[in-house]
Structure formats: C-alpha cells, structure tokens
Amino acid sequence: MAIFSVYVVNKAGGLIYQYDNYVPRAEAEKTFSFPLDLVLKVHDEKVVVSFGQRDGIRGIKFIVLADPRQSGIDGLLRKIYEIYSDFALKNPFYSLEMPIRCELFDQNLKSSLEIAEKAGTFGPGS
Amino acid sequence: MTVHNLYIFDRNGTCLHYSEWNRKKQAGISKEEEFKLMYGMLFSIRSFVSKMSPLDMKDGFVAYQTSRYKLHYYETPTGMKIIMNTDLGVPSCRDVLHQIYSTLYVEYIVRNPLCVLGEPLQSELFTSRLDSFVRALPFFSVRAA
Numbered sequence: 001m002a003i004f005s006v007y008v009v010n011k012a013g014g015l016i017y018q019y020d021n022y023v024p025r026a027e028a029e030k031t032f033s034f035p036l037d038l039v040l041k042v043h044d045e046k047v048v049v050s051f052g053q054r055d056g057i058r059g060i061k062f063i064v065l066a067d068p069r070q071s072g073i074d075g076l077l078r079k080i081y082e083i084y085s086d087f088a089l090k091n092p093f094y095s096l097e098m099p100i101r102c103e104l105f106d107q108n109l110k111s112s113l114e115i116a117e118k119a120g121t122f123g124p125g126s
Numbered sequence: 127m128t129v130h131n132l133y134i135f136d137r138n139g140t141c142l143h144y145s146e147w148n149r150k151k152q153a154g155i156s157k158e159e160e161f162k163l164m165y166g167m168l169f170s171i172r173s174f175v176s177k178m179s180p181l182d183m184k185d186g187f188v189a190y191q192t193s194r195y196k197l198h199y200y201e202t203p204t205g206m207k208i209i210m211n212t213d214l215g216v217p218s219c220r221d222v223l224h225q226i227y228s229t230l231y232v233e234y235i236v237r238n239p240l241c242v243l244g245e246p247l248q249s250e251l252f253t254s255r256l257d258s259f260v261r262a263l264p265f266f267s268v269r270a271a
Contacts, residue, residue, distance in 0.1 A: 004180040004181075005180065020180075022180040022181075065178060065180060
C-alpha cells in the first residue's frame with residue numbers, strides 16, 4: 001500500500017475525483033514503524049495559449065498521498081495528467097470541472113498506480 | 127547547499143525572531159504580513175496533514191518542498207515553532223532545528239531573566255550565536271547552489 005490516495009481538484013476547489021487505496025491495518029501490524037512524514041505533492045496544471053492571450057486557464061490540481069519511501073511520484077503525477085487528458089478531456093461526454101466518471105480513466109489510473117508501486121518503494125540506499 | 131532564512135514563532139503566533147542569510151527574492155508584502163502569512167499557512171497545513179493522513183501520525187507536518195526551496199518545520203510541545211527555508215539539497219533538518227531550540231533558545235532566552243517571553247527577542251547574544259550556529263552548519267554555504 002505504498003500509494004494511499006489520489007485526488008483531483010478543479011479550479012474552483014471542488015473535488016472531482018477521488019481514489020483511495022488503503023486498507024485499515026490489522027492490530028498485529030501496529031508494531032511496525034509508521035512512515036514519519038507524509039509525501040504530499042500538488043501539481044498545478046495550466047494551459048496557456050501563446051500570443052499572450054490566456055484562453056481556458058485550467059487550474060487543475062492533482063494530489064497523491066504516498067509513503068515517503070515511494071519514489072517516482074513526479075513521474076506518476078505526470079502520468080496521471082496524461083491519463084486525465086486521454087480519458088477525461090478527450091471523452092465527449094465529460095464536461096470540464098465536473099466529477100470524473102469515466103471508466104477508462106479509473107482503469108488506467110489503477111494500472112498506473114500498480115506499476116508505480118511495483119517500480120518504486122526503495123529504501124534510502126537507492 | 128544553503129540556508130535562506132529562519133523564523134521562530136511562539137504559540138500565539140507572534141514572530142519572535144527572523145533572520146535571513148541568502149534570500150534572493152522578497153515577498154512583496156511587509157514583514158508583519160509575511161509573518162502572519164507564514165503562521166497562518168503552517169496552521170492550516172498542519173491541520174490538513176493530520177486530517178488527510180491515512181495512518182497514525184508520528185510527527186505530523188515536517189517539511190514541504192517546491193521546485194526551488196524546501197521549508198523545514200519543527201514544533202516543540204510548548205508550541206514554539208521553528209521554520210527554516212533551505213535549498214533542495216538539504217536532507218531532514220529536524221535535529222538541527224531541535225538543537226537551535228535546546229542549545230540556543232532555551233539557553234539564551236528562557237534562562238535569561240531579562241528576556242520577556244512572548245515578545246520579539248531582543249538578545250544580541252542569542253542573535254549572534256544563532257548566526258554563527260547556522261553559518262557553521264554543514265549544508266550552509268554563502269553562495270547558493
């Protein structure tokens with residue numbers, strides 16, 4: 001469970017997508033040491049058209065909660081943005097700033113999280 | 127690797143001390159507003175971090191990092207908050223901040239009968255010792271990387 005949750009927040013601050021991936025720990029696991037700090041990164045996306053004209057500024061924020069030992073979160077955030085643009089923005093039935101209810105977005109998000117979890121989680125030595 | 131600046135707040139939000147070593151860009155607002163902004167932001171972030179945590183938290187909010195700097199935070203059980211902005215190469219600073227609290231603040235301020243707690247720190251000895259302590263840190267160099 002190295003990646004706990006993914007949230008997508010629109011420009012107005014409303015939550016448009018949430019995915020939680022943590023299982024409440026069993027009593028026996030309380031003897032393990034907990035992660036000390038939370039890795040919390042906010043990636044702010046803006047689309048700016050050239051010639052100085054701002055057309056359709058989209059202040060979409062992607063938030064990933066993960067274990068501090070998990071590496072590759074930057075790449076994961078970029079990947080989530082790609083998945084967002086491929087499966088939400090290009091979906092003709094999806095309107096901007098609305099909650100994301102696209103199956104393909106969910107599926108691809110989950111598989112990229114699995115890939116990131118398998119590839120990441122290095123100790124301090126890496 | 128360098129230290130940009132350091133803030134010390136008490137538990138009421140009063141900024142007791144601020145020093146700068148390597149700050150390239152000012153905030154564009156007055157110092158008072160900057161302190162209020164810093165304290166308010168930390169208060170909100172601590173509350174956010176504890177609410178969003180999927181696990182039990184040991185230390186709570188410890189640091190945040192942007193593409194240009196890293197802000198380290200240390201809070202004592204009495205509510206004293208020490209904040210240090212460094213560049214990105216610096217690893218965890220908690221023990222350094224704890225040392226600042228225990229060997230500098232406690233020694234030169236709390237134990238000084240003339241220092242009024244709750245007011246901005248006037249002690250020159252404290253300021254100079256703090257300055258030499260920070261300059262002696264292994265990750266401090268005058269020219270920012």
